[in-house]
Amino acid sequence: MIKVRDIPQSSLEYSRIPTEELRERIRARKAELNAVILGHNYQRVEIQEVSDYLGDSLGLSQEAASTDADVIVFCGVHFMAETAKILSPSKTVLMPDLRAGCPMADFVTGESLRRVKARFPDAVVVAYVNSTAEVKAESDICCTSANAVDVVRSIPDERPILFVPDRNLARYVAERTGRECRVLDTAASQPSSATPGLAPILAWDGYCYVHDDLVLDELAEARKKHPGAKVVIHPEARGDLLREADYVTSTSKMVEIAEKHDTLIIGTERGLVDRLKQQFPLKTLIPLSGAAICGNMKMNTVAKLAWSLDHLQHEVVMDEEIRMRADRSLRRMLDLSGGWRAPTAEESALEDAGIRRSGCGCG
Numbered sequence: 001m002i003k004v005r006d007i008p009q010s011s012l013e014y015s016r017i018p019t020e021e022l023r024e025r026i027r028a029r030k031a032e033l034n035a036v037i038l039g040h041n042y043q044r045v046e047i048q049e050v051s052d053y054l055g056d057s058l059g060l061s062q063e064a065a066s067t068d069a070d071v072i073v074f075c076g077v078h079f080m081a082e083t084a085k086i087l088s089p090s091k092t093v094l095m096p097d098l099r100a101g102c103p104m105a106d107f108v109t110g111e112s113l114r115r116v117k118a119r120f121p122d123a124v125v126v127a128y129v130n131s132t133a134e135v136k137a138e139s140d141i142c143c144t145s146a147n148a149v150d151v152v153r154s155i156p157d158e159r160p161i162l163f164v165p166d167r168n169l170a171r172y173v174a175e176r177t178g179r180e181c182r183v184l185d186t187a188a189s190q191p192s193s194a195t196p197g198l199a200p201i202l203a204w205d206g207y208c209y210v211h212d213d214l215v216l217d218e219l220a221e222a223r224k225k226h227p228g229a230k231v232v233i234h235p236e237a238r239g240d241l242l243r244e245a246d247y248v249t250s251t252s253k254m255v256e257i258a259e260k261h262d263t264l265i266i267g268t269e270r271g272l273v274d275r276l277k278q279q280f281p282l283k284t285l286i287p288l289s290g291a292a293i294c295g296n297m298k299m300n301t302v303a304k305l306a307w308s309l310d311h312l313q314h315e316v317v318m319d320e321e322i323r324m325r326a327d328r329s330l331r332r333m334l335d336l337s338g339g340w341r342a343p344t345a346e347e348s349a350l351e352d353a354g355i356r357r358s359g360c361g362c363g
């Protein structure tokens with residue numbers, strides 16, 4: 001057991017401790033606290049190596065909701081740790097570095113969303129899980145890149161959809177569901193493939209700088225070097241690139257696709273490609289862009305993780321009313337029946353009274 005007097009106080013001091021010693025501290029402290037470490041696919045390899053579970057944000061939150069651990073250390077970005085706290089309110093959720101935020105999530109705030117909702121009172125609000133708790137609380141249902149198409153299909157044809165914050169994912173979903181996509185307060189629209197009778201998707205003008213920066217020239221270059229390679233790209237990328245891909249899918253599904261191909265060009269953050277290369281050392285796995293690195297995701301280090309466990313910092317705390325409303329949007333998505341539906345009068349009454357079963361339907 002590590003005694004409090006033995007431990008350095010600042011995370012900077014931890015960075016001077018040899019890696020093997022840090023790993024040992026992490027192991028000991030995890031056992032002491034009954035803690036679990038959840039690592040996102042985009043984390044540094046050193047973090048992935050000490051994580052108990054690896055995955056995308058939703059998979060990790062489901063893991064958070066079903067684990068018996070008392071303490072969850074979330075190695076990802078802010079909205080992911082928040083999502084874990086929303087789904088597991090009785091657990092202590094920690095982040096090794098509070099500055100690890102998501103610029104895409106920051107495109108929309110609760111207040112800006114409330115203002116736009118007032119302009120479109122008939123719209124169903126769909127929040128990509130890459131959003132703050134406050135934005136989730138203002139939304140009718142959440143979605144992930146893996147289930148966004150199904151969530152949108154579950155919404156009645158005549159209801160417009162306010163989709164936040166990723167315009168690229170909104171466009172992709174619009175193409176797949178036959179809805180027109182209008183990017184809010186811009187002239188950008190995508191009407192050509194729209195099906196008559198379907199109300200449009202009104203997309204927030206946000207994006208992920210890592211995926212939005214992937215360009216056709218890089219894909220052409222990668223294809224020239226690896227002719228015949230299949231191409232998989234994340235739907236946060238731009239539409240012109242997605243139309244060139246053999247597969248458009250979430251990071252979790254990319255792992256399954258990599259199992260099936262010997263040579264694969266992968267259009268997402270480098271952390272996933274690095275992980276897949278370790279997992280499949282005999283395959284040729286090519287990052288679509290070597291520069292596709294999310295600096296926010298890389299803020300977490302093993303030294304900060306060890307500090308976080310030793311000092312029980314930084315704890316995620318949130319207003320209970322916001323948490324409950326955000327929980328409702330997440331659980332609509334997680335509902336085993338799938339997709340959006342209007343809550344029954346009984347469900348609304350229970351939610352308003354704060355009486356709702358805990359635990360994740362998918363757990």
Ligand code: SF4
Pocket residue numbers: 042077101102103104105130208209210211269294295296297
């Ligand atoms: S990769 Fe993009 S969406 Fe993910 S945390 Fe970084 S900025 Fe946000």
